[in-house]
Amino acid sequence: MSRTEQPSRRTVLTAAVAAAAGVGGADPATAGTLTAAGDRDPDPVRRVDQHTWTTYADWCAGTAHGTRAVAGARPGIVIGTAAGTLDHTDPHTGRTATWEYATWTSPVHRPAVPATEAIASWNAHTPPGTWIQVELQGSYPDGTATPWYVMGRWAAGDTDIRRTSVDGQGDGRSTVWTDTLAIDDPASGLRLVSCRLRLTLYRRPGQETTPTVWRLFLMGSDVPDRFTVPASTPGPARELRVPRYSQEIHKGQYPEYDNGGEAWCSPTSSQMVIEYWGGRLTEEQLSWVDPAFADPQVCHAARRSYDHQYGGCGNWPFNAAYAATFEGVQGVVTRLGSLRDLETLIAAGIPAVTSQSFLDEELTGAGYGTSGHLMAVIGFTSDGDVIANDPASPSDHAVRRVYRRREFENIWLRTKRYDASGRVRSGTGGVCYLYFPAHPTQGQREALAAVGVR
Structure with missing residues (x-):
C-alpha cells in the first residue's frame, strides 16, 4: 500500500483511459451518457467475462507442443517430451541458462463481454529447476490480432529465475500494464472480441521434474467509467x-x-x-x-x-x-x-x-x-x-x-x-x-x- 497519492501503473492506466474517454470535455457520441455528477450510466449488470481451464477435458482441448495432460484429483499439464531448447537471459540477474521447453495453447475464447481489459491468472507447481511463462493474445473486431503478450514469467521460488512482469509491450491499440492488458482508447469502441492463452513450461535439460499447471483463468471486462456506483441492499450478516x-x-x-x-x-x-x-x-x-x-x-x-x-x-x-x-x-x-x-x-x-x-x-x-x-x-x-x-x-x-x-x-x-x-x-x-x-x-x-x- 502507498499512503500517499503517488502515481502507480494502475493510476497511469486509468488516467489514460479517462483522458481517452474525454473527461473534462467528452464527446457525447463516443464517451457515453454522463450524469450531472459526471458518472456514466450506473448499470449494475455485470460487465465481466470469466473463463477457466482446469479439467482434464480442458487441457486435452488445447494445442500441445511437448506438453501432455495428466488426470487425477487435480488435472493439469506437464512437460512430456520437450519441444526444444532455448537460451534465456534473466534481465534481473544477467545470467544466461539453457532450458528445455514445451507449450500449450488454449482454444480461442470468445467472451460474452467484448473486453477493454483482460487479466490472466494461474495455479502451478514449479519445483526447483523449473518455471513457466504465461502469454495472452487478443483479437480485434477487424480480424487482426495483438502480439503474444507476456503476462508473467513465474516460479514459486527465486533461485532459478527472478519472477517478473514485462514492460514495454504494446501495438498502438493495446498495452500491457504489468499484469493487465488494456485497450488504449476505449472511447473509440475498440474491444478485444476473443482471447487465447499460451503456456510455456521450462526445465533444465535432462531433468525429469516438470512444472505442472492446474488452473488457468482469464478475466475480461468492460466496466463503465464512473466515479460512483449504485448502492446495494444489504444481505445476511x-x-x-x-x-x-x-x-x-x-x-x-x-x-x-x-x-x-x-x-x-x-x-x-x-x-x-x-x-x-x-x-x-x-x-x-x-x-x-x-x-x-x-x-x-x-x-x-x-x-x-x-x-x-x-x-x-x-x-x-x-x-x-x-x-x-x-x-x-x-x-x-x-x-x-x-x-x-x-x-x-x-x-x-x-x-x-x-x-x-x-x-x-x-x-x-x-x-x-x-x-x-x-x-x-x-x-x-x-x-x-x-x-x-x-x-x-x-x-x-x-x-x-x-x-x-x-x-x-x-x-x-x-x-x-x-x-x-x-x-x-x-x-x-x-x-x-x-x-x-x-x-x-x-x-x-x-x-x-x-x-x-x-
Missing part, C-alpha cells in the same frame, strides 16, 4: 474467523522487497486468507527469516509474490499463484459486480481480498489515504457494513475494522476517482483475489458459480 496480520509491524524489514512491510498489503492480505484455508509454512521454509521478526510468514509471502520488474508485491496474478502453492488452495483474480457478490461468497465461507484506492476522508475510520491498497473482506454486520481485516493497522490485534457499507462499496467498485490535487486517478472497478479450496463443498461451488468462477 456473517463474520468469518480469518487470522489477523499487520503489515505495519514489518516496516523496514527486507527492504529489497518493495521497501519493506509498509508496502506489503497484498501479500499480508493473501497470507491471512491462505491460513484461513489451512495453509501453513514449515520451519524449514521460514528458516531464512530473521527469528527476531514477528509473523515471519508475512515476510515469506512478500518474497514469494515480489515482481522484480514492477518492484513491488502487488502484482495481482503473482499473489493468486502464491496462494495456490499451498496444498488444497486455489486462487484467481477477477472482478465482482457489487457487495451482494461478496455477501454470497461470505455466506458460503469464502473471504475475498479486495483492491481499492481512496482519500482519507472517503473511508471513515481508516485513518489514511492510499493510491492502492489490498485488504481482506471477512464479513458483514447486521446493518450491512463491511468487516475487513485491514493490514494497514498498527498491530495484529487492530487489524479487524468495520467500514461503512456505502463508502466501501464506492471506493472498491468505481473506476475513476479524484486525488487530493483534484486530478483523475484510477479505481479498480471491483478487482479482487478469490482463494478457495481445491475441492470446494457444494455450497462453495454454487457461490463461486454465482459470481462467475468455476
Whole structure:
C-alpha cells in the first residue's frame, strides 16, 4: 500500500483511459451518457467475462507442443517430451541458462463481454529447476490480432529465475500494464472480441521434474467509467474467523522487497486468507527469516509474490499463484459486480481480498489515504457494513475494522476517482483475489458459480 497519492501503473492506466474517454470535455457520441455528477450510466449488470481451464477435458482441448495432460484429483499439464531448447537471459540477474521447453495453447475464447481489459491468472507447481511463462493474445473486431503478450514469467521460488512482469509491450491499440492488458482508447469502441492463452513450461535439460499447471483463468471486462456506483441492499450478516496480520509491524524489514512491510498489503492480505484455508509454512521454509521478526510468514509471502520488474508485491496474478502453492488452495483474480457478490461468497465461507484506492476522508475510520491498497473482506454486520481485516493497522490485534457499507462499496467498485490535487486517478472497478479450496463443498461451488468462477 502507498499512503500517499503517488502515481502507480494502475493510476497511469486509468488516467489514460479517462483522458481517452474525454473527461473534462467528452464527446457525447463516443464517451457515453454522463450524469450531472459526471458518472456514466450506473448499470449494475455485470460487465465481466470469466473463463477457466482446469479439467482434464480442458487441457486435452488445447494445442500441445511437448506438453501432455495428466488426470487425477487435480488435472493439469506437464512437460512430456520437450519441444526444444532455448537460451534465456534473466534481465534481473544477467545470467544466461539453457532450458528445455514445451507449450500449450488454449482454444480461442470468445467472451460474452467484448473486453477493454483482460487479466490472466494461474495455479502451478514449479519445483526447483523449473518455471513457466504465461502469454495472452487478443483479437480485434477487424480480424487482426495483438502480439503474444507476456503476462508473467513465474516460479514459486527465486533461485532459478527472478519472477517478473514485462514492460514495454504494446501495438498502438493495446498495452500491457504489468499484469493487465488494456485497450488504449476505449472511447473509440475498440474491444478485444476473443482471447487465447499460451503456456510455456521450462526445465533444465535432462531433468525429469516438470512444472505442472492446474488452473488457468482469464478475466475480461468492460466496466463503465464512473466515479460512483449504485448502492446495494444489504444481505445476511456473517463474520468469518480469518487470522489477523499487520503489515505495519514489518516496516523496514527486507527492504529489497518493495521497501519493506509498509508496502506489503497484498501479500499480508493473501497470507491471512491462505491460513484461513489451512495453509501453513514449515520451519524449514521460514528458516531464512530473521527469528527476531514477528509473523515471519508475512515476510515469506512478500518474497514469494515480489515482481522484480514492477518492484513491488502487488502484482495481482503473482499473489493468486502464491496462494495456490499451498496444498488444497486455489486462487484467481477477477472482478465482482457489487457487495451482494461478496455477501454470497461470505455466506458460503469464502473471504475475498479486495483492491481499492481512496482519500482519507472517503473511508471513515481508516485513518489514511492510499493510491492502492489490498485488504481482506471477512464479513458483514447486521446493518450491512463491511468487516475487513485491514493490514494497514498498527498491530495484529487492530487489524479487524468495520467500514461503512456505502463508502466501501464506492471506493472498491468505481473506476475513476479524484486525488487530493483534484486530478483523475484510477479505481479498480471491483478487482479482487478469490482463494478457495481445491475441492470446494457444494455450497462453495454454487457461490463461486454465482459470481462467475468455476
